[in-house]
Amino acid sequence: MNQFKLKQGLFLNYLVHGFALIILTQNLLELAHNWNSTIAVASFVLSGIGIGRLVAYLIMGMLSDRFGRKQILLIGMSTYLLFFIVTPMNHSIMIAYGLSIIAGIANSALDSATYPLFTELSRNDSSNNILIKAFISIGEFILPLIVLFLKGHQLWFGISFLIPAAILGLNIINLITCQFPAKRVVDQVEAKQSNEPINMKQVALTTVLFIYGFTSMAVMIWFTQWITIFANQIGFSDVTAHLLLSLYSIGSITGVIASFLILKRFNARRQLFLDLNLVALIAIITVSASRIPLLSSVAAFAFGLSAAGGVMQMALNQLLAIFPNRKGTLTGIFFMFGSIASFTVPIISGFLILLGAQNILNGDIVIALISCLVAIVVFAVKPAPNSLGDARTEINQLDAKLIKILEQRFQAVKAVSHFKQADHIQTEDLKREQAVLNQVDQLTKQKDILPYNQNIIQNIMNNAKQYQNSLTQNKTVKDD
Ligand SMILES: O=C(O)C(=O)C[C@]1(C(=O)O)C=C[C@@H](O)C=C1
Missing domain, CATH: 1.20.59 (Chorismate Mutase Domain, subunit A)
Known part of the structure; x- marks a missing residue:
């Protein structure tokens, strides 16, 4: 019962996190008005989230290993709560920027606590981490509907902030009363493994998986940022251009659910990881080369399913299995590379367009190719089994x-x-x-x-x- 309550609470946090990811852009007009600024200046506030993440991931990761998951989780939830309550009422752009940084810190605290915690909760099952992605997507799906509803009924936009705030508030009470797995027990089992000297295999795997932390994020950001513009450039209709992005999102949710079910049933994580990366590469090449709307649509769906269907979480699971008693730190570093990708992809791709890139999606192919190479290395090196099921x-x-x-x-x-x-x-x-x-x-x-x-x-x-x-x-x- 306790475990069920705890897991429910952890997933609920990611629904709220899904809201947080798009809540500023969804309400940008109203916020800009509150801040007395233009939309262009207001959108600058968004970068605060990236800065918060970049700075906090490593620290939160280490604190999570040092002080335990519960403390860091509660820090993440309460800082998110602060962000949701204050942002719609605040009228200063400086404070707004500070709040964005706080949202970034909240995000990193949540990740640094939750991903390790899930692997510690179910030793024989690492598929829960993939389900996190599904809750994020559901949050990203619901929030625009709430915003639309509020607009339609001429209600205050701030309600869209107070709904996640209320969920968080209740969830904090829920999680405070939950018992977390005792750190001492976890350490006893895992300290034994960590006393063994670090070998070349571990170093190689860790390095390529950190690279994957960057590429797996970059490949998605590149696509979502450019696909609509690219489709318009090659002469697709506006409807098709937008449809490609929607199909990508539907593919992503389908991929998450499919991967979750496959990994629950079969222990095929290495094979699945390799296959999904190969499909992603083929799909992005197809989107880039195709001039047929139907083919592009199928490929966009396949790309969402494979590149955004939880491969990032699968890679993190493999990483956490390498050094089991540094899970928080590893999660922090892994997502730090992801944050670097969110920062640099818009800059790099923007430069490429300025330099007159013929096809802006070709850059995404290069990134997908690097991801594939990582998947091949992971497949060949065979990471240690990260669950009872895998070991069996x-x-x-x-x-x-x-x-x-x-x-x-x-x-x-x-x-x-x-x-x-x-x-x-x-x-x-x-x-x-x-x-x-x-x-x-x-x-x-x-x-x-x-x-x-x-x-x-x-x-x-x-x-x-x-x-x-x-x-x-x-x-x-x-x-x-
Ligand atoms: O090499 C033999 O002489 C065998 O019979 C085979 C074998 C074995 O299984 O390796 C079995 C019994 C003998 O005592 C020695 C070896």
């Missing part, structure tokens, strides 16, 4: 290989048995067994498992002897 799937796959090899070994034993029967040699050969065990010693690189390996092989040989005896008995019975 790996064991199942390895057992399948072992069985095949055992069948081959027993075939070889059968051949040995024939020769021995023909030459009347005794089944058991202790000298040969010792030679086999010596080879096990030479071949085993991880010396801590050597006794287990030798034990297993000894057992196999014991079974091989029984098998040979059964073959001989069968033969003698037949011969009789």
Whole structure:
């Protein structure tokens, strides 16, 4: 019951976060009026969110590891509450900018607490993190409807801020009363893994996944920023141009739900991650090259499904599995790279257009290609399993290989048995067994498992002897 209440509260926060992501742009006219400024100046206030994020992610991430998830979560929620309550009533643009920075800080606190928390709540299930994305999208979907409703009924625009504020207020009470997983227990299990020295595999994976923190965000921002303009440039109608963005959003929600269900059912995270990145690359190439509205529409949907369907969350899950007791810090750094992307993509793509780029979407293809390369590295390097389910799937796959090899070994034993029967040699050969065990010693690189390996092989040989005896008995019975 407690877990259900807690999870519900965590998801509800992301619905509110979905509101926060677009609430300033959705109410920009009214806000600009309040601030006594033009829309152009008012839109400058939006950059405060980016600054807040950039500055706060790393700090919040480390604080989350140091002081625990609950504290940082409550900091995130209360700073968001402050943002929602004060912004519609405030009349100073300076304070508005400060509030935007606070929203950015709130965002980073929420992420730094929630993503690690979800992996700690369900050790055998990392798919909840992907569902976060669905709640963000639902929030982004509902808020414009609220804004429209308020406008239609000539109600105060500030109500659109007070609704998320009320949800947050109630949710703070809900989450304060929830019990969080004890940090001590989490640490005991994970400290053991973290004491092992860092190896090259971990360094390589962490590096490429940080790059992915940038590219996975950049690929989406680039698309959403330019797709409508691009579609108009290549002569598509206004309706089609806007439709492409809507199809992308529908694809995104479909992708999140589909990925969530697939990962709940099958343990195919590496394969799914690779496949989605390949689909995203093909989809963006298609959108860029196509001049047929229907083909572009299908590709835009596919791009939303693959590039914005939770791959970023999947990558973060893989990252959190590498250093389990630095989850907060890793989440902070990962999203910091995402914030850098939100900052730089508009600047870089703007420059490209100024320099006379023929096709502005080609830049997005390059980013999608880098994402694909990361996915290939992740697929090849095989990160450590990050859930009980994943670890068991790996064991199942390895057992399948072992069985095949055992069948081959027993075939070889059968051949040995024939020769021995023909030459009347005794089944058991202790000298040969010792030679086999010596080879096990030479071949085993991880010396801590050597006794287990030798034990297993000894057992196999014991079974091989029984098998040979059964073959001989069968033969003698037949011969009789
Ligand atoms: O090599 C043999 O002589 C076998 O019979 C095979 C085998 C084995 O399984 O490796 C089994 C029993 C013997 O004691 C030694 C080895």
